[in-house]
Amino acid sequence: MHPAPSVIFFSTFSGLGFGLLFWLGFGFPAVTGWVAFAFFAIAYVLAVGGLISSTFHLGHPERALKAFTQWRTSWLSREGWCAVAALIVMALYGAGLVFLGERWTLLGIVGALLSLGTVFTTSMIYAQLKTIPRWNQLPLTPAYFLSISLAGGALMAGQITWAIVLLLVAGAVQIATWVMGDKAFASSGTDLASATQLGNMGKVRAFEPPHTGTNYLLREFVHVIGRKHAQKLRMIALGLMIVAPVVLLLLPFNHFIALIAVVAHVAGVLASRWLFFAEAEHVVGLYYGKR
Template identity: 50%
Template sequence: MNPAPSVIVFTVLSGMGFGFLALLGLTGVSGTVAFFLWGLGYGLAVAGLVASAFHLGNPQRALLAFTQWRTSWLSREAWASVITLGLFAPQALSDWLGLGLGRGFGVAGAVMAGVTVFCTAMIYAQIRAVPRWHHWTVPPVFLAYAVAGGLVLSGVSVLALPMLCVLGVTLALHWHFGARAFARAGATMESATGLGRVGAVSVFEQPHTGGNYLLREMIHVVGRRHAERVRMIAMVFSVLLPSLALAWLSGGVAVVVAAATYLIGALAQRWLFFAEAEHVVGLYYGRR
């Protein structure tokens, strides 16, 4: 699949933002610090959601995404994100202004933040035509990145370090199963065309001479050597370097270094998530 920058930014920033908001909702801060921390969480989440609109063919019609909640995970994500941000709002005001509302809104918002990230993951995990995505490891990867991102931003190393280890294991499992997903799905040129009963099928001539939407969006080939290099970047920057920064550095420097390296790794992983996704439509063009 074409790794569109808008979708990469959307999934990375919104996941990190909702993870950080969930942490604030559960633990709480007070005073001026609360204003800036809640603002950071909201800024990341909203920036990610706004970035997603740029991937729409008609961004001005983004509100239509809310109308298909019965059948569309994208629509469910849209509703979940709005509900989540709405639940966090009174909690943020209470922490900032000292209103003493308790943690009820924060806990509810944290639950809905998890639901929102899960819905984002299911937008891709539901697609049977992309075997690498249609697997149980996809939601855990999205959720692990969200939780780890929130904890990295918090700077609480006693919680962030174990979660980064969980993220590393989750990534390894996702890559391990993903490498065999297309073959395991059993999709071939014969099954795609329905002509397997007459023998082997091959492409005699391309269906058209110019480019089209399918070739541009659904068929993206990344070399194995490049994929391995990007995996290494994702693992080192998402897991190893943030862990070292939180373990060896202290204060704001540790948080800045850990968050910066984590974001680089998350962007690399999400680019590879899309670039390696093999759509079965490629079979019709002899690309798989």
């Protein structure tokens, strides 16, 4: 798949924002007043900013509101409803902390679960696609999104112990998605013979390319990345997203080290998400001889 910057930013920063809202909903850190305002402001900038950036990849962004009407069948629509509900509930919960110094526990828990639900619905947009075997892995793809969101949220919320544990879990899930993902296309059983239903006649191969120029399908659904480059980027992503933050968090705490850990983690997640899209192999590539 073409790794569009808007979708990479969306999935990275909205996941981080909703992850932070999850921890705030459960009272971590236990802040009130303007300190709470600062935490909620950061969470909302990340979550809402990420959601807005996702519309830049749409052909007609002005039609985005129509997605809300398809909640019965569309995970994209469910993501929209879940995000709106989470943001409204957490705004009310945050208002109690900031202006009244009150923590409405039940409201916070509901908002936290809705925030986590938003990340889950985002993951299912990709996990449901049978045409992309690398993504169509349950429960690995949802676990990948959720583990990174929770780990990043814990890091932003200053929950050191939880952050270390969840970062290690996220690292293990990330490695599993790469290992299983590399086998997914071959394991799916989809090839040129099955696509054309001509396998019973012998080995099927393309006589010549469908056309000489490029088109929308090739631009959006067929992206080839060299194995050597992918391996290097995986090491960079894992090092920045998991290893560097864990090592920094094990050092004596100070705010500068915590900031570096957050920056390293975000950079690693961006690299991981770029690979998530760039390595995704759409079955339409078979038609063009790219798989």
